[in-house]
Amino acid sequence: GSGGDLKAADVDMVVKQHAPLCMQTLHNALCQNKHLKHGGRMQYGLFLKAIGLPIKEALSFWQTAFTIKTEEQFQKEYAYNIRHNYGLEGKRVSYTAYSCSKIIKENSPSSGDYHGCPFRHFSQGNLEATLYKNKIPVNQVKELMNLVRGSHYQMACTKYFEITHPDHEKISIIEHPNTYYELSLGETDD
Numbered sequence: 001g002s003g004g005d006l007k008a009a010d011v012d013m014v015v016k017q018h019a020p021l022c023m024q025t026l027h028n029a030l031c032q033n034k035h036l037k038h039g040g041r042m043q044y045g046l047f048l049k050a051i052g053l054p055i056k057e058a059l060s061f062w063q064t065a066f067t068i069k070t071e072e073q074f075q076k077e078y079a080y081n082i083r084h085n086y087g088l089e090g091k092r093v094s095y096t097a098y099s100c101s102k103i104i105k106e107n108s109p110s111s112g113d114y115h116g117c118p119f120r121h122f123s124q125g126n127l128e129a130t131l132y133k134n135k136i137p138v139n140q141v142k143e144l145m146n147l148v149r150g151s152h153y154q155m156a157c158t159k160y161f162e163i164t165h166p167d168h169e170k171i172s173i174i175e176h177p178n179t180y181y182e183l184s185l186g187e188t189d190d
């Protein structure tokens with residue numbers, strides 16, 4: 001749920017343990033590059049908000065992550081957008097996290113972007129390498145790649161969940177990154 005008590009310092013741990021591949025990809029890119037472009041900041045920022053990162057912690061998380069930026073640059077270029085996502089600026093709409101179908105169908109990533117769905121937007125070579133890096137056994141990589149080749153991206157993500165959570169009870173198809181996260185945490189409402 002989104003109790004809103006997640007600390008900036010705990011994001012790394014909970015994301016690595018429980019977030020779906022799309023959000024792991026954004027998190028890794030952010031750690032590596034100390035930056036994310038707008039599409040990535042939106043997709044990842046709204047996900048983090050929905051897993052319970054309050055605005056104060058979000059500002060601290062992003063400022064720490066963007067260490068290549070000065071305090072002044074950060075305030076000028078990014079803080080407004082983060083507050084905006086929390087409904088504290090502009091039209092004061094509190095924006096909701098993106099669903100899988102939105103991530104898969106809208107706003108395809110260009111080079112230098114890390115948003116999107118890895119099952120949909122990675123090249124086959126990059127996806128395969130990522131799956132092996134995440135210790136998915138070869139037969140299951142083949143199974144996942146077959147789903148992807150058949151354009152069954154969310155089924156591949158659901159299968160990925162099953163492979164990486166072998167003791168979890170059967171789940172229905174993943175429709176939202178935040179559902180994936182909550183299932184992994186064991187906080188299902190239904």
Ligand code: SF4
Nearest residue numbers: 020022100117157177
């Ligand atoms: Fe993320 Fe959804 Fe793609 Fe899974 S299917 S990686 S949750 S966008």
